[in-house]
Amino acid sequence: MECQLEEKKVSKVGTKETSLLIDSDVHPYIVSLNELVPYMDESLQRRMRLGRFQQSHNVKNNYYREFKIPSSHYENIGPLQGMRLDAVPPSGNLPGSDQEYLRSDLLDRTNTTFAILNAGHGTMSAHHNVDLAAEYNSAYNDWLYHEWIIKDKRFKMTILVTPLDPNLAIKEIERVGKREGCVGINLQNINIPLGKRHFYPIYEIAEKYNLPIVLHPDAEGSGEYSPSQAVGPASTYIEWHSSLSLVAQRQIMSLVFEGVFERFPKLKVVFIEYGFSWLPSVMWRMDKNWKGLREEVPWVKKLPSEYVRNNIRLGTQPSEEPFHPKDLIEIIRMAKAEDMLLYSSDYPHWDGDPIDKVFKHFPQDMKNKIFYQNAKDTFHL
Amino acid sequence: MECQLEEKKVSKVGTKETSLLIDSDVHPYIVSLNELVPYMDESLQRRMRLGRFQQSHNVKNNYYREFKIPSSHYENIGPLQGMRLDAVPPSGNLPGSDQEYLRSDLLDRTNTTFAILNAGHGTMSAHHNVDLAAEYNSAYNDWLYHEWIIKDKRFKMTILVTPLDPNLAIKEIERVGKREGCVGINLQNINIPLGKRHFYPIYEIAEKYNLPIVLHPDAEGSGEYSPSQAVGPASTYIEWHSSLSLVAQRQIMSLVFEGVFERFPKLKVVFIEYGFSWLPSVMWRMDKNWKGLREEVPWVKKLPSEYVRNNIRLGTQPSEEPFHPKDLIEIIRMAKAEDMLLYSSDYPHWDGDPIDKVFKHFPQDMKNKIFYQNAKDTFHL
Numbered sequence: 001m002e003c004q005l006e007e008k009k010v011s012k013v014g015t016k017e018t019s020l021l022i023d024s025d026v027h028p029y030i031v032s033l034n035e036l037v038p039y040m041d042e043s044l045q046r047r048m049r050l051g052r053f054q055q056s057h058n059v060k061n062n063y064y065r066e067f068k069i070p071s072s073h074y075e076n077i078g079p080l081q082g083m084r085l086d087a088v089p090p091s092g093n094l095p096g097s098d099q100e101y102l103r104s105d106l107l108d109r110t111n112t113t114f115a116i117l118n119a120g121h122g123t124m125s126a127h128h129n130v131d132l133a134a135e136y137n138s139a140y141n142d143w144l145y146h147e148w149i150i151k152d153k154r155f156k157m158t159i160l161v162t163p164l165d166p167n168l169a170i171k172e173i174e175r176v177g178k179r180e181g182c183v184g185i186n187l188q189n190i191n192i193p194l195g196k197r198h199f200y201p202i203y204e205i206a207e208k209y210n211l212p213i214v215l216h217p218d219a220e221g222s223g224e225y226s227p228s229q230a231v232g233p234a235s236t237y238i239e240w241h242s243s244l245s246l247v248a249q250r251q252i253m254s255l256v257f258e259g260v261f262e263r264f265p266k267l268k269v270v271f272i273e274y275g276f277s278w279l280p281s282v283m284w285r286m287d288k289n290w291k292g293l294r295e296e297v298p299w300v301k302k303l304p305s306e307y308v309r310n311n312i313r314l315g316t317q318p319s320e321e322p323f324h325p326k327d328l329i330e331i332i333r334m335a336k337a338e339d340m341l342l343y344s345s346d347y348p349h350w351d352g353d354p355i356d357k358v359f360k361h362f363p364q365d366m367k368n369k370i371f372y373q374n375a376k377d378t379f380h381l
Numbered sequence: 382m383e384c385q386l387e388e389k390k391v392s393k394v395g396t397k398e399t400s401l402l403i404d405s406d407v408h409p410y411i412v413s414l415n416e417l418v419p420y421m422d423e424s425l426q427r428r429m430r431l432g433r434f435q436q437s438h439n440v441k442n443n444y445y446r447e448f449k450i451p452s453s454h455y456e457n458i459g460p461l462q463g464m465r466l467d468a469v470p471p472s473g474n475l476p477g478s479d480q481e482y483l484r485s486d487l488l489d490r491t492n493t494t495f496a497i498l499n500a501g502h503g504t505m506s507a508h509h510n511v512d513l514a515a516e517y518n519s520a521y522n523d524w525l526y527h528e529w530i531i532k533d534k535r536f537k538m539t540i541l542v543t544p545l546d547p548n549l550a551i552k553e554i555e556r557v558g559k560r561e562g563c564v565g566i567n568l569q570n571i572n573i574p575l576g577k578r579h580f581y582p583i584y585e586i587a588e589k590y591n592l593p594i595v596l597h598p599d600a601e602g603s604g605e606y607s608p609s610q611a612v613g614p615a616s617t618y619i620e621w622h623s624s625l626s627l628v629a630q631r632q633i634m635s636l637v638f639e640g641v642f643e644r645f646p647k648l649k650v651v652f653i654e655y656g657f658s659w660l661p662s663v664m665w666r667m668d669k670n671w672k673g674l675r676e677e678v679p680w681v682k683k684l685p686s687e688y689v690r691n692n693i694r695l696g697t698q699p700s701e702e703p704f705h706p707k708d709l710i711e712i713i714r715m716a717k718a719e720d721m722l723l724y725s726s727d728y729p730h731w732d733g734d735p736i737d738k739v740f741k742h743f744p745q746d747m748k749n750k751i752f753y754q755n756a757k758d759t760f761h762l
């Protein structure tokens with residue numbers, strides 16, 4: 001619990017019923033990769049053509065040699081490619097890049113106690129050059145820590161690590177994982193299911209450091225090691241974005257049936273931005289199959305849905321919108337999921353959930369859990 | 382409507398409430414591929430090493446040269462690898478292979494009006510040699526028609542066609558699609574999403590012939606063109622089987638967002654054996670995205686859920702089993718899906734649904750639709 005908490009008793013729009021709110025998904029933005037230069041050694045600057053290595057061959061507008069962070073091949077058609085227009089700061093700069101404005105526009109206005117910052121653009125997770133990716137992650141983690149986290153105790157962060165090399169991931173967790181304000185490991189989905197042994201060294205240190213694993217869309221559709229959307233590639237952003245929920249469902253099946261949560265019983269895996277109304281069908285299908293086939297997976301000792309409830313957490317956003325709004329509460333009841341959901345604004349992205357609309361009909365005790373208690377327990381705040 | 386209908390008024394176990402039942406998924410089995418020899422020309426027999434081309438080199442037990450129909454790499458651990466023990470006929474032969482026994486054990490006992498026969502083992506859909514696959518399909522379609530369909534008017538069949546070559550698929554539909562008792566096209570999932578233009582020639586003839594497209598698990602995990610399970614391969618049968626539902630969800634997103642149902646408004650696409658309780662989350666997620674992003678897909682003129690309700694049909698099996706059984710009815714209400722579901726026994730497979738248990742709490746008018754009317758309308762029976 002932070003000292004600033006006590007100062008925040010004024011209730012604001014959307015959270016009238018509570019003075020405590022943890023937002024599990026806020027995206028800080030870099031305007032130029034050159035902001036990372038102070039946190040990079042020269043070899044990395046050279047590889048990424050940054051700092052004094054930019055335009056090193058004296059050709060004007062040499063944009064095609066620019067280093068490009070891998071980002072999804074599917075582009076949102078909105079005017080700001082997936083950013084909220086109302087999140088543009090007075091400077092006219094990129095939403096999420098102006099720390100002062102983000103504080104007033106998001107934290108103060110919604111009376112946020114803590115905001116978990118997850119890297120807001122591109123990712124090196126599915127990049128073919130794993131060493132380069134790991135070095136970039138270190139620079140990014142240092143930038144985020146020094147430029148944001150230590151400046152406001154409301155800011156917390158997840159650590160970027162590469163999922164393609166568990167040893168390099170462990171080194172980075174050992175380097176920064178105990179810093180105050182580092183509350184989770186941003187792992188990212190690649191084309192290796194999360195239940196495979198490849199990831200176990202990361203889970204081991206995550207459990208030891210008491211840090212939840214956080215998955216957030218970014219690597220999907222971005223590179224050579226990007227996870228598939230099942231069947232084959234989508235044709236449009238709308239189709240790709242709709243399919244994202246399937247990635248989380250598939251990963252949960254992999255984690256549970258491989259017995260990851262028997263091996264790492266304290267591990268928490270948080271899926272942010274994959275929705276949650278698919279949860280009953282996934283739990284029921286896995287439970288039914290376990291009743292018939294558990295001889296095949298003797299290491300799965302309990303009903304799959306019990307592992308899901310104990311070890312999986314889900315961001316609320318983008319919340320599905322039922323034909324009848326109250327059916328969302330019914331879905332949560334059906335899955336017994338009220339301890340599993342973490343409120344997430346996804347600020348400054350286009351598909352964020354308005355807190356005063358989505359949760360309007362939710363009972364107060366459910367709101368207390370979703371807005372505060374669940375994230376407090378998950379991130380040890 | 383068939384003449385035999387009138388004779389079937391005696392109510393039996395599980396269908397006491399209705400004298401009309403259509404079973405949309407029953408699997409006839411071949412005991413040996415040699416049963417197909419009368420329906421194959423010599424070149425195909427030679428390629429598949431059947432008939433007089435079997436053991437052609439006089440080596441005993443030359444099993445490694447046997448032709449193998451591609452089947453899933455994931456094997457059910459049950460005593461009969463996914464078959465019901467109680468479906469073994471008195472002869473001790475493979476379940477589903479004894480027509481007399483299947484009639485008495487399934488059709489008579491559950492008072493079935495019509496049973497849709499879908500090929501019950503392996504598939505050539507994801508086989509690398511498309512010409513071979515197409516010829517095999519023709520032999521299979523002829524075998525099923527002559528050995529089963531014309532022998533009992535309760536039997537109806539779907540036609541096997543190759544999804545890898547639409548022109549060959551069309552030829553086969555033109556050849557057998559108007560035979561009495563051929564009520565659908567068994568297309569199978571491959572690694573090309575169903576919304577892609579590749580498939581449109583097949584949809585065109587399907588609409589013209591008034592035949593629904595039927596998708597049923599088989600190609601998944603079976604070959605070089607098998608569809609992925611999202612993220613990456615499962616490790617066990619239980620994980621693979623649980624993931625199957627994601628394939629249907631992904632295909633529905635592809636079909637809707639590519640505008641297939643604007644182009645082919647009368648087309649029906651039936652997903653048999655992928656479950657259905659994921660339907661609300663898929664509809665809600667697609668509708669929400671359409672509200673925000675429809676500018677990207679101007680050919681999608683209505684809410685995605687409207688296309689789903691008009692053009693998609695789902696087999697009931699394997700029905701998910703909620704913590705509270707009545708929640709399954711709630712899920713159907715939430716998705717407004719009572720006109721979309723087709724009762725399927727999946728006989729003689731292990732994961733079939735007992736009709737007297739799964740639908741116990743369903744209101745009578747919903748049962749009438751799911752047990753009879755929906756399939757009658759879909760397959761034009």
